[in-house]
Amino acid sequence: MAISTAQEKSDAPPPWPILTPSENDEPLPGTEKLTLEGDLSHQLVEANDAFLDAQIAAARESRQAKWKSGSYDADQRREEMATMLGLDRDSRIDDTRFEFYSIQKAQLAVAEGLSIYTVRWQAIDGVNGEGLLLEPEGKKNPTSVDVIAIPDANQTPEELAGLAPNIPSETSPFALLLAQSGCRVLVPSLTNREENQYRMTNREWLHRPAFELGRHLLGYELHQVLAGVDALKNTATKERPLGVVGFGEGGLLSLYAGALDPRIQSVAVSGYFGPREGLWLEPAEHNIFGLLETFGDAEIASLVAPRALVIESGVYPDFVFRPDKNGAPEIIEERPEKAGKPGRFMMPSPQGVASETNRLREIAGADWQPMAVTANHAMNGETLAAFADGLGLETFDPARKPIAFKKVYPDPEGHDHIAERHARQMTAIERHTQRALIQSRQDRQEYFKELKTDTLEDFKKTIELYRDRFRTNVIGEFDLERIAANPRTRRYEEGPKTVSYEVVLDVFDGVIAYGILTLPKDLDLTSGEKRPVVVCQHGLEGTPQDVIGEPKFKAYAAFATRLAERGFITFAPQNGYRYFDLFRLQQFKSQSIGKTLFSLIVPQHLQITDWLAKLPFVDADRIAFYGLSYGGKSAMRIPPLVDRYCLSICAGDFNEWVWKNAATDPKSLRYSYANKGEYEIFEWNLGGTFNYAEMAALICPRPFMVERGHFDGVAPDEAVAYEFAKVRNLYQAQLGLDELCEIEWFPGPHKINGVGTYAFLEKHLGMTK
Known part of the structure; x- marks a missing residue:
């Protein structure tokens, strides 16, 4: 009787190794028995989360010592703050002035003693500020001071100027009220928070590539505001006081501008001041790498002293992206529908505002007292009067009503000049980031100018400077000693040729490493x-x-078990990038204190490799790393800082990494993270420091290999080849390490191929099949 093909297939063994639960759960000799139950990967991620919360709280306490009254240099702190915001990356245009460009008339609107103009001014190369200029005119309303009035991101300059009376507003038309009192008022336009076609806000869309390239959307907007200061100073008929006032996002920019620029005599902040420890749950564009190590709102506000500062609380922009059923930002453990980061504009409690204000007074000392105002409607008369008083403006009347306009000139062609202005602003910033992306290769070459490759010894000596920078400035390192590993294990599964153990190690207090040996x-x-x-x-x-087995076999090919069947010992660690929002928001928690996800992953691997090295059956000098996808990201970031790894293999990830994060052109968006749901992936200023070739240099002279499937959607072949060519050049051309750097191309997708890489492992680890 013939056997059918279907029956033959059903009788054939599966392609994955057959593993069965061990009959006992005895520990590995020399270890304690593991008794933890449940989802250990989830427990690891939750433990990481609790640890980060504690570190953020500790950062608040450690800042206090840095800011004892009189113990710090304000100019040095301003410089540090400017660097965090990326302001040092681009120079403002010299001698900037206003360009008037109203379509029909020189004026957009006219009232008694007041005209409003549409203006722009140069900020940095390729990026202008745009908005409205309210100009007092005539003897009855002479200009005596200059003011920049900054709206919230979801307001327009027209709202602040009283030109949008039918739009409900969270604030008074405070630019108009100040102009009626003799202030020349510049109102810049900001990028709004509307959701775009990429399922994120316009602001996050601009923030993502900027952050990767060492810049900030907030930095671009501060360039526009500070260039506005320049333009007002350059066009004033005589020296006169200048103040900055803003609500919501404008309040943030006002606070930051006042802290950074001593030319600003008076600052009013409305709808933005309070404890900043929840920065990680704010919108993505508020994420400033390392901010909370040195600055909270109190510390930033102290840099305004001894100038006038008014803090108005009580009303805040009501904005949440990805709200849950209760209106809070959703934090879910499955893929969300939208690509953007969940976040809300912070609405601190009155107690939180009072606490931060008290901290400000402690830092600044008793000789300087900012004014605190509580309001039911933003930019009320008391706030504006106090702000005007700081400018010496005696003509401001807090009871004054907005003036009626005699004429508002429409666009005769029916153009929506507000939408067009907003589009121009977004396009200019996006184009600037793309030019910065092109420039970033030269930036990295300049950054690495102290690396010497004349001899291998020169290379080994000079690469250490960059390893330290990578550890400190890119990955981030907790200043903590690891605790005793206290290994706990239990027998897990068996195959025909293998036996495995679950392993848990202590790393820091409450933080564990978990994996399968x-x-x-x-x-x-x-x-x-x-x-x-x-x-x-x-x-x-x-x-x-x-x-190790059947789950995800299509991608991983059970490579941990297959390698063990070839005679290797393998260890499969749990890294913390699991559970969607839960881990992604941990990146923002980490970055707020100058750390990253890998700030915890690296010490976990240090603990793992130290423990492995002590096992009597392990060769401590032959511990290799091999990872796929996010494990490939790990292959580029962990071995540079874990010297027990004697080689590294990056599978399904090696790339022109800065391009993959920062490119926004339509063809690149097929591959780029700029429009994807991995909102945590962006790392501060990699463009100016470490692309994958530079990370590979930190692995050198240890063996390094890339495993690349031609049909892997992470990148086109040419992007992989372009970046790998630089690595190959370092190993082979500059250092003569001919046999230590390889790439395998195979006609396959995003997966472990296990052919050239297995041969690479056998060659460099001294194993045969």
Whole structure:
């Protein structure tokens, strides 16, 4: 009787290794028994979260010591703040002045003693400020002071100028009220928070590439505001006081501008002041790398002293992106519908505002007292009167009503000049980031100018400077000693040739490392034989289980088990990039204190490799790293800082990484993260410091390999080849390390191929099949 093809297939063994639960859960010799139950990957991620919360709280306390009254240099802190905002990356235009460009008339609107003009002014190369200029005119309303009035992101300059009376507003038309009192008022336009076609806000869209390139949307807007200061100064008929006042996002910019520029004599902040420890849950564009290590709102506000400062609280922009059913930003453990980061504009409690104001007074000292106002409607008369008093403006009347306009000139062609202005602003900033992306290669070359490659010894000495910078300025390092590992294990699964153990190690107080150790059955643990280890790293949303057996076999090919079947010891760690918003928001928690997700992952791997090295059957000098996808990202970031890793293999991730994060042109968006849901992926100023070639230099002279499928959608072949060519040049051309750097191209997708890489491991770890 013939056997059918279907029956033959059903009788064939599956392509993945057959693993069954171990009959006992005894620990590995020399370790305690693991008794933790449940989802250990979730417990690890939750422990990371609690640790980060504690570190943010600790940062608040440590700032206090840095800011004891009289113990700091204000100019030095301003410089530090400017660097955090990326203001040092681009120079403002000299001698900027206003260009008047109303379409029909010189004036947009006219009232008694007052005209309003549409203006723009140069800020930095390729980026202008745009908005309205309210100009007092005539003897009855002479100009005595200059003011920049900054709206919230979801307001227009026209609202502040009283030209949009039918639009409900959270504020008074405070630019108009100040202009009626003799102030020449400049009202800049900001990028709004509307959701775009990429399922994120316009502001996050601009923030993402800017952040990767060492810039900030807030930095661009501060350039526009400070260039507005320049333009007002350059066009004043005589020296006169200048103040900055703003609400919501404009309040943030007013506070920051006042702190950075001593030419600003009076500052009023409405709808933005309070404790900043929840920065991680604010909109993405508020994310400033390392801010909370040195600055909270109190510390920034103290840089305004001894000038006038008014803080108005009580009314805030009501904005939440991705709200849950209760109106709070949603934090879910599955893929959301929208690509943007969940976040809300902070609305601090009255107690929180009072606490931060008290901290401000402690920092600045008793000789300077900012004025605090509580309001039911933003920019009320008391706030504006106090602001005007700081400018010496005696003509401001808090009871004055907005003036009626005699004439408002429409656009005869029916253009929506507000929408067109907004589009111009967004386009200019996006174009600037794309020019910065092109320039970033030269920036990295300049950054690496102290690296010497004349000899291998010169290279080894000079690369350490960059390793320290990578550890401190890019990845971030907690100033903590690891605690004893206290290894706990239990027997997990068995195959025909392998046996595995679950392993949990302590790292920091409350922080653990977790993974699966797989041993070849032909290894006698008591014989004294020492074998190499391959650490096999899962990708995004993965677990150790994914890389050892049937789960996710299509991508991972059970490579941790297959390598153990070839005689290697393998260890599959759990990295913390799992559970969607839960881990992604941990990146923002980390970045707020100058750290990243890898600030915890690296010490976890230090603990893992130290423990592996002490096992009597492990060759401590032959511990390799091999990761796919987010595990490939790990292959570029962990081995540079874990010297026990003797080689690294990056699979399914190697790339022109800065381009992949920062490119916004339509063709690049097929690959770029700029419009994707991985909102945590962006790392501060990689464009000016470390692309993947520079990270690979930190692995050199250890063996390094890339595993690349031609049909892997992470990048086109040419982007991978372009970046790899620089690595190959370093190893082979400059240092003569001919056999230590390889790439395997295979006709496949995003997966472990396990051909050239297995040969690479066997060659460099001294193993044969």
